[in-house]
Amino acid sequence: MKKKLLAVLLTAAMVMGLAACGSGSSGSNSAPAADSGSKTEEAGSGNAASSDDPWADVDTSEHVVISYMTTGDAPTQTKERYEEMMAQLNEKLTEKVNAELEIYFIPWTDYLSNYNLTLARMDGTVDLVGTASDWLDAWPNAKNGAFLELSEEMLQKYAPKTWASVPAENWDLCKYNGDIYLMPEDNYAQWTNHGFAYRLDWAKEAGLNDGVKSWEDMTTYFHYIREAYPDIIPWDSDATQYGQMSGGWISSHSDYVSIDGINAGAMWGGKRSDLYTVYCPYMTDTDSLVEYAKMMKEWDEMGVWRTDVLNNTSSTNRDDFRVGKVAAEQHHTQTWTDLCSPQRPSNTIFQDDDDAEVGFFYFGEETGNVTALSITHGAMAVSAGSAHPERALMVYDLIRNDPELYMLFNYGIQGVSWDVNDEGMKITPEGYNADTDNIAGTVNFWWGRNDDLEIKDATLNWDAIDKLYAEYDKIKIEYPYGQFVPDVTEIDAYISNINEIFENYMKQISYGKYNGTAEEIVAEFQSALEAAGVNEVTAELQRQFDELYK
């Protein structure tokens, strides 16, 4: 009998062990990281440099390596230039603060899982963490304890220039429960609202003399491409853009303003006319959604994308756009600024065709519904598992504010990877080869770019860009929900299921791959959302809104 019992228990343990394996390993370190700061502060001595050195009394006698985590792929072809740059940078960092910087790349494939998993390790693998409240789970990670609270004293002491350059009201937007967790990239002008980049010259051929101004124009454009250029796939999408498209449609057909950082579909928000009443447009704007579903079915049947778009994982649409193999690219304004510039060597469409022009149809253009970026669209945090948070802050302060280090880090070595022309604009030096020398996009320092130090890029098409930016500035509103950090503990079980339903149905709707009529699929989608608790989520968010804004 005893044997039998033992056998039962052993079997149970074996089967359970498999379950625990998946998660157990990740949780065991409860690193007491927050208090490791005191050590270096006490020691007053150290290698003090000049008298105006703000860190004169900081002990930097121990040489440390600061690891900075960013999304992005490690360089391959440009590896040599990258390593030269890092060597120079580290030489200077060693001289200034006796530290070295190392980049911990999170490759784009499944970046969010890998990003969060690395943070959860909490073993000092990373010190500085590039993060974002809207696309990189900054707040959930702050709540999970992954980020270190940055006290004002700490920031003043170890990141003095950053502390001084960020206004108090912006620091307020980086707080959760009264503590600062993020250092925002708040001095960098950029637009990351989405839309379609398209061939303006082809649109004109199609009779759209002012270019594409609406979704209907987009349909006309795609129709024309199918007829006039049958060899071209209008848009070789890989089916990951379903949420951007449906969100874009809603912006273009209402005055919806979404709240960042609740879920990937940005499914909740207010209206421009009534900012603080929360609603979910996917539940209320039924007629508009049906119209959307119909139009996407039309696009699908027309052959805008490949027939098996939902299983297409090998698309290289953006590069294809540069060489004229496709006719549209769905992404944000920042990407378009690159695509529309004839001076960029990789954009061969301009060399092949003198008439080539690249226009941008931004979502919300019909209704003038454009919201500026939240300042925490890019921000730097310090990992709670970091063994050297002070030195990490010092390194960040330098690469964000020191002109020499900033340019070295972001552009590469001057004279090799970039240079300045007589007008003070950034150009490519002689003998420059973009494939092996261009490391401007490598370090992905999207968490501390600084317009005071940025050099305008001479290869960009500033005429077109400035024109669009001016247009945006006229119609934009500032992101209204900066102070709102949603507390989802009570509703995140609903949100998980809603995410799944959103992806499931929106993929079918946005790519016109549904059976039955548009009305039926939208109704099915809405009833699934309702069953999953969408109204409970809306009500809870409204309650939190009322607490904050009333």
Next chain:
Amino acid sequence: MKKRKSELTFFQKVVRSRTLLLMCLPAVIFFFAFNYMPLPGIWVAFVRYNYRKGIFGSDFIGLDNFKFLMTSGKLLELTRNTVLYNLVFILLGNFLAVFVAILLNEMRSKYFKKVSQTIMFLPYFISQVLVGILVFNLLNYDTGFVNGILTSLGLERWQPYADPKVWPVILVIVYLWQQTGYNSVVYFAAIMGIDGEIIEAAKVDGANGFQKIRYIILPSLKGTIVILLLFALGGIVKGNFGLFYNVVGSNPMLYSTTDIIETYVYRATVVDFNFSRASAVGLYQSVIGFIIVMTVNYIVKKIEPDYSLF
């Protein structure tokens, strides 16, 4: 007095079988390190996990993490898909493996035997990601191999990526193609272990090839088959994520027949990254698996006590 004697025998037993015990040691260490030590980690399924507080310091929230599975309203469908697919994989897989093992055994030409065994074994080493790409390149609508043949024959194109009905068949074929060579090795070895004299004797008695298989080889394999089935059944609620995720991808048109617990959980939690909830799902699968193993073992024991696991 009696106690001392039994102590002595235990010690004697240890000494006598020291070689065997030593040989067991790696397995014991392995299971202890990877299956027993993480056991307390199951606790993470019942807390709101905070990285800094650790598993046991986080707030206890009872069964809240299981709520998401229940409220999805899909638990039954997902469990059904998972179990049915696995059932087919296990039954067909073992049947085919036995079949192939017997065929291999009957082959006369040594070289042909080796070559065919190797070729069948190879797919097992191909990663699931590549298998997914392979299947896509065979079946896709615009440039797929199958459709290339169909159009050149003047037939209409086939669009499997929009038709959920064909996927159970495709997935089973892919699974069998990948696993049969590997699975048959165990059975082949068992056949090799059958006492040659029995077969010799049967031949003298005038048994033909089929009779030899029916009355000697199959009955000798029965024990192996039952044990392998019992082992496989323990994992019947655990889906083959690699296969389903890579071959089906995230194509919602096919979910009705291809969605298993793993793929659903992946989609629902990959965005908000919740350890506790993922563990809750793991625990749910383990408990169900445990119940199934115990039940089946009980039934086997009733019928044929020799073949039960314990």
